[in-house]
Amino acid sequence: MADIKNILLVGVGGQGTILASKILSTALVNAGYDVKMSEVHGMAQRGGSVTTQIRYGEKVFSPIIGRGEADVMVCFEKMEALRWLDFVKPDGKLVINDYEIPSAPILVGKEPYPEGIIEDLSKKTEVSVFKAADIAKELGNPKTMNIVLLGALVKAMGIEDMDWDTFISMNVKKGFEELNIKAFRAGMAAI
Amino acid sequence: MKLLMTGNEAAARGAYEAGIIFASAYPGTPSTEILENLAGQYRDKVYSEWSPNEKVAVEAAIGAAIAGGRALVCMKHVGVNVAADPLMTFGYTGTTAGFVLVSADDPGMHSSQNEQDNRYYAKFAKIPMLEPSNSQEAKDFMPIAYELSEKWNTPVFFRMTTRVCHSKSIVEWGERTEAEHIKYVKDIKRYVATPAHAKPMREKVEERMKIMTEFANATDLNKPEYNGRAIGVISAGVAYQYAREVFGEEASYLKLGFTHPMPIETIREFASKVDKLYVVEELEPYMEEQIRAAGIDCIGKSVIPNMGELDTDRVRLGVYGKENPALQSEIKAADRPPTLCAGCPHRGFFYSLSRRKNVMVTGNIGCYTLGNAEPLFAIDTTICMGASISSGHGASKVFERTEPEMKVVSVIGDSTFFHSGVTSLMDIAYNGGSSVAVILDNRITGMTGHQQNPGSGYTLMGDPAPEVDIPALCVAMGIKKENIHIVNPNNLAENDAALDAALAAEEPSVIITKWPCVLKKPSREDRERFDLSKKQCRVDPEACINCGTCIGTGCPALFARNGKVEIDSGTCTGCGVCMQVCPFGAIEKAGE
Numbered sequence: 001m002a003d004i005k006n007i008l009l010v011g012v013g014g015q016g017t018i019l020a021s022k023i024l025s026t027a028l029v030n031a032g033y034d035v036k037m038s039e040v041h042g043m044a045q046r047g048g049s050v051t052t053q054i055r056y057g058e059k060v061f062s063p064i065i066g067r068g069e070a071d072v073m074v075c076f077e078k079m080e081a082l083r084w085l086d087f088v089k090p091d092g093k094l095v096i097n098d099y100e101i102p103s104a105p106i107l108v109g110k111e112p113y114p115e116g117i118i119e120d121l122s123k124k125t126e127v128s129v130f131k132a133a134d135i136a137k138e139l140g141n142p143k144t145m146n147i148v149l150l151g152a153l154v155k156a157m158g159i160e161d162m163d164w165d166t167f168i169s170m171n172v173k174k175g176f177e178e179l180n181i182k183a184f185r186a187g188m189a190a191i
Numbered sequence: 192m193k194l195l196m197t198g199n200e201a202a203a204r205g206a207y208e209a210g211i212i213f214a215s216a217y218p219g220t221p222s223t224e225i226l227e228n229l230a231g232q233y234r235d236k237v238y239s240e241w242s243p244n245e246k247v248a249v250e251a252a253i254g255a256a257i258a259g260g261r262a263l264v265c266m267k268h269v270g271v272n273v274a275a276d277p278l279m280t281f282g283y284t285g286t287t288a289g290f291v292l293v294s295a296d297d298p299g300m301h302s303s304q305n306e307q308d309n310r311y312y313a314k315f316a317k318i319p320m321l322e323p324s325n326s327q328e329a330k331d332f333m334p335i336a337y338e339l340s341e342k343w344n345t346p347v348f349f350r351m352t353t354r355v356c357h358s359k360s361i362v363e364w365g366e367r368t369e370a371e372h373i374k375y376v377k378d379i380k381r382y383v384a385t386p387a388h389a390k391p392m393r394e395k396v397e398e399r400m401k402i403m404t405e406f407a408n409a410t411d412l413n414k415p416e417y418n419g420r421a422i423g424v425i426s427a428g429v430a431y432q433y434a435r436e437v438f439g440e441e442a443s444y445l446k447l448g449f450t451h452p453m454p455i456e457t458i459r460e461f462a463s464k465v466d467k468l469y470v471v472e473e474l475e476p477y478m479e480e481q482i483r484a485a486g487i488d489c490i491g492k493s494v495i496p497n498m499g500e501l502d503t504d505r506v507r508l509g510v511y512g513k514e515n516p517a518l519q520s521e522i523k524a525a526d527r528p529p530t531l532c533a534g535c536p537h538r539g540f541f542y543s544l545s546r547r548k549n550v551m552v553t554g555n556i557g558c559y560t561l562g563n564a565e566p567l568f569a570i571d572t573t574i575c576m577g578a579s580i581s582s583g584h585g586a587s588k589v590f591e592r593t594e595p596e597m598k599v600v601s602v603i604g605d606s607t608f609f610h611s612g613v614t615s616l617m618d619i620a621y622n623g624g625s626s627v628a629v630i631l632d633n634r635i636t637g638m639t640g641h642q643q644n645p646g647s648g649y650t651l652m653g654d655p656a657p658e659v660d661i662p663a664l665c666v667a668m669g670i671k672k673e674n675i676h677i678v679n680p681n682n683l684a685e686n687d688a689a690l691d692a693a694l695a696a697e698e699p700s701v702i703i704t705k706w707p708c709v710l711k712k713p714s715r716e717d718r719e720r721f722d723l724s725k726k727q728c729r730v731d732p733e734a735c736i737n738c739g740t741c742i743g744t745g746c747p748a749l750f751a752r753n754g755k756v757e758i759d760s761g762t763c764t765g766c767g768v769c770m771q772v773c774p775f776g777a778i779e780k781a782g783e
Contacts, residue, residue, distance in 0.1 A: 014532075025359065026195070029195050029361060034360075035195060035361065036359065036360045037195065037358060037359040038354060038357060038358040038359075039358075039359075040301060040357070041220050041221060041223075041301075041302065041357055041640070046529040046531070046558060046561065047527075047747055048527055048528060048529035049527040061432040061433070061435040061436040062432045062433050062435075062436045062502070062503050063325070063354055063358030063359075063429065063432065064354060064358070064503075066502055066503040066504040066507070066515060067504045067514055067515045067517050068514075068515030068516050068518075079524045080527075082522055082523065082524035083524040085518045085519065085520055086517045087517065088518040089518070090516050101747075103525055103526060103527035103528070104527075104528055104530050104564065104565060104566075104745065104747070105526050105528075105565070106525050106750075107742060107747065107749065107750055108566045108742060108745070109742075111526070114522045114523065114524060114525065115522075116522060117520075117522060120521070120522055121518075121520060124519075124520070125518060142761055
């Protein structure tokens with residue numbers, strides 16, 4: 001299974017990991033890979049922790065990534081990096097959005113938002129950190145944060161050379177193609 | 192055409208290619224998107240509908256199939272419990288045109304109240320079962336299911352699981368073949384299941400079992416793949432994908448696509464050709480039990496967990512006692528349970544309810560189940576669809592006799608009320624109950640992603656439809672008009688007044704909260720009926736002393752920073768609940 005690449009997108013329900021994964025997997029299928037992708041629906045989408053998983057290679061069996069298998073994990077929210085760390089290879093790459101969404105136990109003061117996440121993880125493996133929310137805001141639409149992060153992920157995966165403009169346009173709402181392509185490029189340039 | 196599709200998209204495509212003309216379902220994760228796809232992409236050939244519940248959906252599909260049209264019905268695993276009554280007898284009568292029931296199980300309970308293994312339903316009903324393991328099979332098995340259904344005059348059980356439904360893999364499409372219409376012929380002995388007719392039907396069921404078993408042992412759906420002799424693996428569904436990856440190229444496999452009745456002779460032959468036989472299946476030892484009962488030794492649930500979802504890790508750990516190394520950190524993430532959204536109309540009502548003492552709140556299945564969580568803790572029980580009103584009725588009858596100070600409030604969503612709350616409320620009206628039924632009408636089926644229902648004014652196919660008049664329905668069942676209170680749940684004073692009146696009444700009361708789901712795309716009617724202007728709340732830092740009262744509403748848009756509460760402008764929808772609870776008047780609506 002050495003030829004299979006595993007990509008993990010983690011975040012909070014509603015952050016748009018599914019759309020980002022959809023664009024990425026469209027591109028990978030187009031490049032001729034066998035691709036499997038798993039997503040979460042239902043209750044977990046209501047502000048819970050969510051993952052979308054993409055596996056690609058010559059022949060993929062399991063649709064989900066196992067422990068210690070992810071080559072790259074992109075974290076749409078900082079603390080989620082910790083929760084899904086078990087799924088990342090000891091030398092896997094992390095792309096972290098420096099963005100905090102406090103969960104319910106944090107909001108009611110029962111648990112603190114953990115500190116020192118980026119410092120700790122940077123000691124262990126290759127970590128790229130940037131503020132995707134700020135970039136999306138500067139572009140004029142905070143909702144494009146997921147596409148900014150997709151841009152960074154594609155850079156981390158080293159697959160910048162695909163026809164991203166087309167794959168983005170195929171998957172985003174009509175009239176928002178330009179904006180999302182801009183967001184994608186800004187994300188690629190950010191890490 | 193080759194496309195990356197979810198199992199649900201592929202199942203819809205497969206049913207379309209099989210020439211179905213009728214599809215019905217009640218939405219439920221992980222099955223919902225099958226009907227959404229049929230109603231979207233294939234609407235010119237297939238009539239699709241959301242039925243009020245799974246039993247109705249199955250019965251409607253039974254009628255369609257007896258009338259001679261190929262029919263599909265889809266539901267989540269627990270939906271089959273609701274629909275079990277017609278299913279069991281339909282297994283006796285059999286069908287005219289092809290009939291397939293998709294049961295989408297949820298191992299690991301991603302979005303369910305239990306993880307029952309519905310493969311036992313196929314065995315229970317003595318009907319054939321197919322289990323796809325990826326999207327291509329979800330599509331390809333459908334036309335096969337319809338052929339078998341018509342060949343054997345039986346409903347077919349099509350069992351999927353969350354990871355088959357919601358994972359995407361590459362699917363090669365086929366073309367639709369129109370099924371020849373089978374002309375309806377009146378046949379009382381065949382379709383009227385009276386005791387006199389059912390006895391011969393029962394015998395036919397046993398004859399069919401024999402024919403199906405012969406098929407199971409002969410079909411390519413159950414195909415061995417011989418590699419090495421040392422290890423043989425029997426598996427089905429998505430578990431096969433995990434096993435294939437863990438055991439690798441060296442092992443031999445018997446992948447089963449047709450799993451009821453079990454192909455015991457094929458298994459016996461496979462077992463004789465390998466030294467060590469593993470059975471890798473998700474949830475219960477459905478296959479293992481039958482393999483062992485046939486006197487074939489195997490290793491199954493002694494190493495593969497019967498609880499939770501499987502994955503490659505759990506299979507590897509069970510079989511080899513090894514796990515992959517992974518990145519680690521000493522820092523621990525705080526929990527992130529799902530919560531009611533910012534602006535969710537359920538929050539206001541649950542906040543009001545959480546202030547009440549000596550009240551038992553019986554809950555139901557839907558987003559509003561999240562009202563049980565911190566900090567509201569406003570739900571005491573959740574069992575199944577519809578249970579809140581009926582179990583609340585039973586509880587109040589006991590409290591009347593044992594703890595008269597205790598009152599009961601039962602909460603239920605609009606779609607759940609139509610699903611199975613109506614008969615429960617009838618029970619209360621008929622039997623002189625005193626509990627309070629609260630219908631949380633957010634104008635849509637929320638949790639599963641906004642499906643229309645009999646109260647929302649539209650059908651699955653997008654056509655306008657009459658809306659159930661909930662207050663009139665309550666009156667018709669015997670609830671007095673003066674005991675029906677309609678409130679805007681974002682208005683806490685209205686909630687409190689309704690709760691005061693309802694809890695004081697010695698007769699059954701109904702509170703209807705009416706406000707659209709905050710995630711719903713408002714319909715034209717929603718815009719006319721509700722003030723959905725987008726004002727946001729903001730905190731005056733001078734007036735805020737960070738007392739935490741607003742945080743106690745559990746709204747995810749509120750957070751404390753530097754001794755003051757702030758409201759996230761990205762998530763606040765201006766519902767105003769925090770503004771109403773603030774004892775210092777420190778929150779106001781921007782733009783007012």
